Amino acid sequence: MDARTRALEVYVDLMSQPCRALLLFLRHNHIPHTVKNVLLHRGEQKTPEFTKLNPMQKVPVIVDNGFVLTESDAILKYLATTYKVPHHWYPQDPKIRARINEYMSWHQTNTRPHAARVFILEVLMPRMTGNPPDAKKVERALADLSETLDKLESVFLKQQPFLCGDEITLADLLAICELMQPLGSGRDVLKDRPKLDAWRERIKSAMKDTFDEVHVYLYRLRDKARL
Template sequence: MAARQALQVHLDLLSQPCRALHILLACTRLPHTVRHVALRRGEHRTPEFTEINPMQKVPVMVDNGFILTESDAIIKYLVNKYDVPDHWYPRQPERRARVDEYTAWHHTHTRPHAAKVFLLEVLLPAQTGSPVEEQRLIGALSQLQETLDQLESMFLRRQPFLCGDDITVADLLAVCELMQPEGGGAGHPAGSPPASALEESSSSCCGRRLRPGARRAVRPERPAPRQAVTSHRGAGPAD
């Protein structure tokens, strides 16, 4: 019988979904190896990586020969298959449905609206050499503020986490997206304490569960603006 191959994940930690997966693996201490894929150097377009994922996006998981793409699918596969604490993706149907409800909403609201702010403030000026388009950025910030208001009224309400009293995979996905605009110096739109509160609660909760070397993944150091611009060029292909 062939020996079981170790779980592998292909990541670029400049990608928000990759960071969410990385934090989950660190918090749950699932044995795995990381293959770093530098999007800024075009490593996702190499023949070797394209063979694994023809869509040329990260993250990608390889579990004993089983290849899976899309961050939401990978995260839920791991918590379903392996022995991890139930709070990450509860087995109780109603509680699990709440997590699924948020993750479905996430990909049409939190993710695109937070990413748009970062795109307009950091990526496009870096790629074109043009100044920030203030009116478009104001519109994007307004849209993100509306999303944060909905996030509070629909999900957070008066509970500490998106789906209840303990952290779930939904919180990891949300926090990694909401931290991204801060990398460009935008921070959260004015008057959005729910986003900051969720970020602090999730970071604190993950911090208690992370082995020492992994804590920086929860709240990475903000690089100098020019470094952030350079390192994120071409960093679009993330699931």
Template sequence: MADIFHHYHVGLSQPCRSVLMILKLTNAPHEVHHVDFRKGDNKKPDFPNPFGRVPTIVHGDFVLTESPAIAKYILNVQKGDDHWYPADIKKRARVDEFLSYYHTSIRKAGIKIAVTCIFTPMRTGKPAPEEDKQQALKDFDEALARFEGYFLKNGPFIAGDEISIADIFAVSEILQADFSGADYLAGHPKIKEFIERTKAALQPHFDEVFKPLNDFVKANVK
């Protein structure tokens, strides 16, 4: 029996969702290990990532960190369909371009929304100042505009006509802004269509993978 992928996972983590989605899409044999940072699971001696971060996979005796590297490794092992990480060098370069870019753009802005609107108020017991929330939404809106203007200019998906792992990572990051409780896509109908298109392509796994995020938003975002 082939080695299974042990995936160390937090349901509210954007990169963890992307990795779990790829495991499911490729029918990779896997076991999900839910990590509770509040209990210090990531600091225990047997935690495989020396940096105490998720996602992390263990495949046999091989440990791998960093979600884009994990995604590509899974696809290489599982021989996933070409469109996820295209063999065509220009399409593949477009995927790699986005995966190199998004950390300092929509991911950075989405984290700011989560911290401002949810996690700081939970820690302090005080609601976010309205000006801080509006600034976080403004920064996110600008990141969305840059993403739309460049990465969605040549087709329905980031690499062109077919969905790739870049789209999985993009949608996971964008939907983190649900923490704001705002209609942050009101000025971006093209991105809204892109999200719906990507969701449809990822079913039936999308609803399952994104359930922890959706449940958290329903319970905590007013």
């Protein structure tokens, strides 16, 4: 059976950074799929039905002709190697692939938690408690994120167009979706970093309209924060 005719189901919440990275990849590469929305703020990830699918109660999850897979890294690599997509996403060259794996491993303890922490403190916690953000905690979170951004510039991006070389890869999708998340409070963490801001623009250009389509709910949060 051709990969593009398979029945791929995708369980996501568009406010989840890894879910947006997954949908960017699927839509840009025209991989047919059915979206199953799992609204985290309503606790839909804890329902018995979803828990049977993913006992970890997290998104994203895919079901590909009965094959269930969780964890965004594993999902993206699986799709890039199973479906007919351009090789630049996850090249067969072992050294380039190793660089992508290197970033994706580092991402989980650096870019992801540090960018998410800012969003949690400035958006989620105030919504849950009714209290304004804790300024000192936000300051510390921004300092941690700044160190991560320094490493992104000096260790990964360097003078090349994308994190792992001359072409966009899975690493860029995961990274940019995390770094967009603080926009939910109206905070653009890349605007004062010309190198990273230009990198973001290259990703947006590569993904075309799909980038903004996938971030539409985040943009709405940003616009509300500006009022």
